[in-house]
Amino acid sequence: MSASLLFQPAPDAVYGFPNARRLVRVDSPHQHIEVWDTPQLGRLFTLDGRPMTSSGDEFIYHECMTQPAALTHPAPRAALVLGGGDGGAAKQLLAHRSIERIVVAELDAEVVRLTREHLPDVHGGALDDPRVELVIGDAAEYVARQIAGASHANRALFDLVVFDLTPPDSPAAGLYTPAFLTGLKRILAPTAAVSLHLGSPYFHAARVAALLENLRQIFAVVRPLAAYVPLYGSLWMMAIASDTLDAAALTAHELSARLAQRGLHALRFYDAATHAALFAAPHSVRDKLGRFLKPSR
Structure with a gap:
């Protein structure tokens, strides 16, 4: 019916x-x-x-959440996806030849089961790839276990972290806090990048601004980006944060070279020409978020 x-x-x-x-x-x-x-x-x-x-537009969200950050990194080898039980983020990251390990820390086993069965176009079998480790449970607890390693040398260090989570007013609330972000940095490689989705600048302006402020407290370089996602009914904002990498600084020429070098020919939304547009906020968004969209340094 x-x-x-x-x-x-x-x-x-x-x-x-x-x-x-x-x-x-x-x-x-x-x-x-x-x-x-x-x-x-x-x-x-x-x-x-x-x-x-959704199977109809997931490529917009997942490509924007993963590819700009992954291509900014010179050679990502290890990635951590917080949430992401649908496998869409892992699928995108596996397209990079340098990737050796992806940990998907998903709270709910039922999300994995149902999307495996009903949304094969989203995951593309990514969760069955031998490079992917699926960890069911609280992602905050997973990160805490990594931090608690016997020595820094024994901790898992990640080149990329993707926050593919429900919003802050959900069971994932604790993963958006400055305390969690500060702890997360202890398992990041020196040239790591973190990618988060923030929300709609029209529906969630206060939340977007607060999340950007939290990121700026922790990371030296924070670059907001945005794309229209039909399923979300709005322009949708994301951010890439790092202490060393600046995703917005990559030129179309550099990106074209990296896309070719990594064999990323099958992307459906993101390309070298689109990259700069993602980081160019329209006037209406700049008016709502003001200083939060200024360069972080």
Whole structure:
């Protein structure tokens, strides 16, 4: 039976997809999960009524969340995905020939099970790749275990970290705090980059500004970027943070060379020409966020 699938990103805003059909409904120990089929975006899943990813537009979100940061790094070898149980971020990172290890720290085993079964276009089998280690449980606890290694030499050091999580007003709230970000730096390689999604500048301006402020307290270089994601009904902001790398400084020529060198010919949204546009916020966004979109140094 079809119905209108509606989302409310803010108290005074509603959008949705008519003629949607719910395929699965599961209450896990952590959250309420639904899988839907829609005429507009194909299959998608929601957590506690919030849109997560869809087979029709996941490439926009996942490419923007991974490729700019990964291409800024000269040769990423180890990556940590916080959340990301749908496998979309891991799929993107596996496209880099230098990648040797990806840890996906996902809270909910049901997310993995349901997206494995219903959204194969999103994960593309990435979670079955031998370079991917799936860790089910609290991502904060995983990071704490790595920090608690017997010595710095024995800790896992990551070149890339992708925050593919639910928003801060969810079970993932603790992973967005300055305390967590400070601890996370202890397992980052010197040239590491961290990629986060922030939210809509129109629906969540205060949240976006607060997250950027937290990042600026911890990292030397913070670069916001944005792309329109149909499933989220808005321009969607992300950020790349690092102490040594500046994603916005890469030229189209440098990016073209790296894309060719790494054999990244199958991307559907992101390319060298798109890169600069992602970091160029429109006037309406600059007006809302003001000083948070100024260069961090």
